[in-house]
Amino acid sequence: MIKLYRILDWWLNRKRRSTPRRGPGRGVLLISSGGLGDTILFSVMIGKFQELARPGEPVHLIIRSECRSVQFLFPPEVQVKPVNYRRFLRNPFYRYWVSMNLRDQGYRLAVSTDHLRLPTIDDALVFACQAEQTFAMEPRSWPKHDRHLAQNSLRYSRLVKVNPEMAHRLIRWLELINGLTGKEDSPPLVRFDSKRLPPPANVSNPTVVLHPFSAIRERQFPVDIWKKLVDRLPSDYAVVLSAAPGDLDRNEEFRDLLDLSRVSLDTTSLEEKASLLGAASLVVSVDTSLMHLAVGVGARTLCLASAAHVVDSVPYDPRITPDNVTFLYFDMPCRGCLGNCILPLENDRYPCVARLDVERILAMVNEMMPAHEGRTR
Numbered sequence: 621m622i623k624l625y626r627i628l629d630w631w632l633n634r635k636r637r638s639t640p641r642r643g644p645g646r647g648v649l650l651i652s653s654g655g656l657g658d659t660i661l662f663s664v665m666i667g668k669f670q671e672l673a674r675p676g677e678p679v680h681l682i683i684r685s686e687c688r689s690v691q692f693l694f695p696p697e698v699q700v701k702p703v704n705y706r707r708f709l710r711n712p713f714y715r716y717w718v719s720m721n722l723r724d725q726g727y728r729l730a731v732s733t734d735h736l737r738l739p740t741i742d743d744a745l746v747f748a749c750q751a752e753q754t755f756a757m758e759p760r761s762w763p764k765h766d767r768h769l770a771q772n773s774l775r776y777s778r779l780v781k782v783n784p785e786m787a788h789r790l791i792r793w794l795e796l797i798n799g800l801t802g803k804e805d806s807p808p809l810v811r812f813d814s815k816r817l818p819p820p821a822n823v824s825n826p827t828v829v830l831h832p833f834s835a836i837r838e839r840q841f842p843v844d845i846w847k848k849l850v851d852r853l854p855s856d857y858a859v860v861l862s863a864a865p866g867d868l869d870r871n872e873e874f875r876d877l878l879d880l881s882r883v884s885l886d887t888t889s890l891e892e893k894a895s896l897l898g899a900a901s902l903v904v905s906v907d908t909s910l911m912h913l914a915v916g917v918g919a920r921t922l923c924l925a926s927a928a929h930v931v932d933s934v935p936y937d938p939r940i941t942p943d944n945v946t947f948l949y950f951d952m953p954c955r956g957c958l959g960n961c962i963l964p965l966e967n968d969r970y971p972c973v974a975r976l977d978v979e980r981i982l983a984m985v986n987e988m989m990p991a992h993e994g995r996t997r
Contacts, residue, residue, distance in 0.1 A: 628712050628716060629747075643726070644728070644752075645726055645727055645728030645751055645752040646678075647673070647677050647678040647679070647726070647728055648669075648673045648678070648679045648680070648727065648730075648731070649680050649681075649682065649722070649725070649731070649746075649749055650669055650679065650680070650681045650682070650731050650733055651681075651682045651730070651731065651733060651734070651742060651746065652683055652733050652734065653682075653683075653684065653705070653733075653737075653738070653741065654684075654734060654789070655684070656687050656690065656909040657912050657933070659683050659684070659687040660693060660909055660912045660913055660916065661790050661912055661916075662733070662793065663693035663812065663816075664790065664808055664809075664810055664811070664812070664916065665790060665797070666681070666695065667695075668793075668794070668797045668801075668805065669731070669797055670695075670697070670698065671797075672731065672797075672800065677728070678699060679699070680698070680700075680701055680725070680727075681694065681700050681701065682701050682702075682703050682745060683700060683701075683703070684702065684703065684704075684705055685702040685703060685704040687702070688702040689889055689890045690909075690913075692816060692891045693916075694816070695813070703718055703745070705741055708744075709740060715744075718745075719744070720748075722748045722749045723750050725749065727749045727751040727752075728751060728752050728753065729753045729755070730745075730746045730751035730754050731755045731800075732746050732754075732755070732756040732757075733757075735757050735759065735782065735789070735792045736760045737756065737759045737762075737769065738765065739768040739769050739771075740765075740768070742756075743756075743769075743772040746776075747772075753777040754775070754776045754777050754778075755776065755779075755780065755796075756779055757779065757780050757781075757782050757792065757796050758779045758780065758782065780796050780799035780800060782795040782796070782799075783795065786956060787931065787932075787937070788931065788932065788933070788940065789932065790807060790810070790936075791807060791940070794807045806939065807940045809940055809941070809942045810912070810915050810916050810936060810940050811916055811942055812916040812917060812918075817894055817895075817898065817917060818891060818892070818894055819895065820895060820898035820899040821896045821898065823858065825856055825857060825858040826854075826858070826990075827857065827858045827859070827860060827896075827900050828853060828857055828858070828900065828901060828902045828903070828904065829860045829862055829897060829902070829903045829904070829905075829914070830846055830849070830850075830859060830861050830862065830877075830903075830904050830905070831861075831863075831903070831905035831908065832846050832861075832874060832905075832906060833864065833870075833906070833908070834906045834907070834908050835908070837870070837968075838965060838969050839926045839928070839969075839973055840871070840906060840973070841906065841924055841969075841981075842969075843871075843873045843874050843876060844978075845978050845981060846874070847880075848978060849981070849982060850877065850882075852982055857882070858884070859880070859883045859884070860883075860896065861878065861883055861885050861886065862886045862896075862905075862910060863886070863887050864887070865887060868885075890909070890913060894913055897910075897913060897914045897917045900914075900919050900920075901920065901989070901990055902920050902922065902985070902989060902990070903921045903922070904921075904922045904985065905921065905923060905924070906923070906924050906925065907924075907925040907929060907933065907934050911923045911934075914945075915936075918942075919944065920944050920945075920988055920990070921945045921946070922946050922948060922985060922988055923945065924948055924949075924976065924981065925949040926949060926970050926972045926973045927949050927952045927954070927955040927970075927972035928955075928956070928957050928970065929958060929959075930949070930955040931955075931956050932956060935947035935949075946984060948976065948980070948984055949972060949976065950973070951972075952972045955972070
């Protein structure tokens with residue numbers, strides 16, 4: 621059965637071919653289709669991609685609609701255009717509206733920035749622009765879509781060849797932009813422009829921020845570890861439990877932390893959390909978007925990670941790692957599985973999570989505590 625979006629794309633392509641452009645193209649469209657963490661990290665690279673624009677040209681950036689909460693990390697000269705990818709794939713009226721809007725912008729250049737590219741969304745957005753030039757990386761293999769990706773590759777003006785080995789996503793973006801500009805720039809550290817950040821929050825006590833929640837429960841560390849961590853902190857420290865909407869509803873056992881007298885709950889927006897992180901003495905987080913935010917803000921950060929995204933996500937490539945972050949994980953021969961765990965769960969968690977020793981975690985927290993503020997007990 622032919623999908624409705626295929627019929628619509630075929631019709632839109634015919635319409636574009638039969639309708640002449642209004643004039644020479646102007647402007648650059650970038651498409652970054654990753655999740656919240658990827659979008660946070662892409663903000664570190666946006667300056668290099670702005671170099672593709674000619675003097676006075678606008679630069680627009682498509683992100684997923686659920687990532688609009690981190691728009692504040694991008695410079696005001698970049699117009700962020702959130703798109704609901706689910707609707708774009710399933711609702712022909714929305715797909716038509718988005719496609720025609722992109723076409724009417726008259727872009728000179730459209731760039732898909734993701735190595736793992738979905739032909740029904742990423743490529744469709746690029747081709748909808750009818751830009752004079754279209755660029756992307758040679759796509760990472762995706763068996764379900766490889767044939768479609770190969771067909772679409774013929775429609776790009778240029779595909780940049782990247783290292784076939786696994787690499788951190790920020791390094792992939794660097795390979796892409798260096799390939800397009802002909803430069804050999806080094807990758808930047810994960811650090812945000814201070815002009816884009818809110819001022820640090822006013823805190824009356826030294827503050828530790830804990831973020832134990834992941835979208836994948838098997839990657840979370842048990843609440844007992846976090847209780848022990850709180851118990852080891854000096855008595856004059858305030859502790860903030862960071863959560864996104866719904867985190868506590870999905871993890872009721874973590875409400876026990878809020879029964880501790882010095883623990884408070886923070887469910888504010890990511891921009892407000894950036895203010896809190898900027899004032900924190902230490903942030904302890906699982907591998908999630910808040911961890912990337914904390915690192916970029918400059919907060920002293922301990923990331924408790926699984927081994928699932930080693931190389932691809934954490935730990936960072938040494939070339940982009942600032943000195944304010946430490947990554948802690950239990951190494952496994954199957955590291956880098958990207959969440960496709962081949963081993964039985966242990967205590968309802970990935971083995972690489974279940975085997976990270978609590979005393980090792982507490983020792984690292986003790987080591988990372990600011991010396992002028994005291995150590996853990």
